[in-house]
Amino acid sequence: MLSILFFCYLTGFSLGIDIHQFPSNVISKTGSEVVLFCSHEQASHRVILWYQKSPGDEDLKLIGYGYGQFNNDSVEETFKKHFRLDGDLQSAKKNLSLSIVGLKVEHTATYYCATREAHYFSDAVNIHQPPSELVRDGEQSVTLKCEQDSDQIYYMYWYRQASSGEMELVAYSASKDASSIEAPFNNSKYTMTRRELRRTELQIHPAEAKDSAVYYSVSITDSAHCASTSEAIFGGGTKLTVLDKNIPITPPKVKIFYPSEKECRDYDRKKKRTLLCVASDFYPDHVSVYWKRNGRNITNGVATDPAAKKEEKKYKITSRLKIPLEEWVDPNNKYTCIVTFFDGKNYTDYNDNIEGLFLKHIIILNLLFKIAITRGYYMRVTQNAKVSYTVLIVKSCVYGAFVCFLVWKLQGKRGKQRK
Template identity: 45%
Template structure:
């Protein structure tokens, strides 16, 4: 790697989060067949002072991005390993494109467009374009969606005394991995308390992803309340939707017999039994006294 490009790559990677002053537009996610030629990913931004346009590749298996190359003053420059596979073009200062000459499976990645004024200045990044080159040996398969109900061991927050319940949505067995997860309660979209895995997980040929919804206990413990997890799945031509559904339950319904509950029940039973024995003993004493008085009264009358 040429020293100048290496230094530039490190500098821009460290500045990836600084995007607040520039608005970027990149091509939407793409699914293509292996062997597709002249695949183009477009990029544009709204700052004419940014004269350098750069392109990065980020693979899911990697923790860092790789600089493909950059274009400045009509002259594109490439990192060596990318020069034969990619072409960087520029219409003007704010518009450009990355062209993949022939799509291979190894090209599946997220491609980021970036811009700066020169090699030592602040860099701004777009949101990225996800590209999947379809493996011809794996059929397109939609996800199976299932919602796991709150754990029986989920405890109260001792700090604010609020009881929370967590529902877990598992989407599994799908290919490719162009999915997103969202939640609904009674048909209304919810975002509070929602979290989704940052990336899909691959198990063999297929993928899975997990999402979570955390709600107040009183929200979950409403019998018949509907909780939906929906996964949107892009199959290359259109988006399909796949949902899981569970209903809220009564407080305590299906919570099972925990050790604490068992101890509580047994202690209550012991206390109740003790009270019963005490009452029985007092009743027995009362009966004996009553019988004694009756016998004494009967003896006096016979005299």
């Protein structure tokens, strides 16, 4: 038996709001409790929502929301065991805090709060929709319907919420007789119709067991013709990491790698050289990377991984700096890669740099003799030069001693002949 539940909502959103969300980073141990805070001062925005974005997941999951007032039912079913909401949405400074109790490693995620305008149901706008629909697996089709009685409703949407809790947009309509099906859903399976401005239907054909879900029809009242009232305003987000008790907090090892041999062989002055900074073997993954040249921050030519990558139990992140050849060969330049690491209490910088002394020598070898110079090659050349120089000095000393001995012998023979 295929069961489908669906509801109809009247919603609205607004832009231009300053949201204050803090802290930005939290590191805590399993079993403990953390509290995240969110507030704003926009009178008409009486709705505050909290979302979770897990590592590697592109979707935001709704944890819960406050709508003028809230209670235990304001937290979504899958989050009720460990998540609590508290705050004040009636005062001038509206706030809604999110508490996470009995922390687990799987609670590691980035958390966002958002706000939107509260459009309450009124006698002027009535929405009618059957509460449920039951069909058998394999039936040709099932049709979901939604109807409202306002001519001010321009946009209507159909959403699908599977048992995992994720909400996916299936289709939307901006006006009468106009609709679109969103990927990954397709027109051969789903059809949205809107023959009248006030009514919409979503047809699923054929109906299969995997289509079991809660389907939401959302209507947005848009007096500004969707110019600025169709999006929620998000805060900056809070990155939460629940520490694995079996992995100790470990700072990063930072290393700069010089331009590759291939780049060094390229003598085109218009092309740039690339410095590679690698921070590895750290835990947790609360890091930021930036570059300096001679003590000043560099932003142009910097490309850093969007997030640290996990390798077994520790993390690794890389950053690349592209610099013009004339800057690379300037012996007065010193490049530093700095990795800021947050251990749950303090932010600490770890760095590596390129010394100018190395640059002076590779300039001569690279530009005058057209030799592709890498750090390893340079070290081998200089080491060989030191050995050769030492051998030359020893030979010179031996040769000098030998010459002195011959001179002394010759002088001795001449003295005897005179006598």
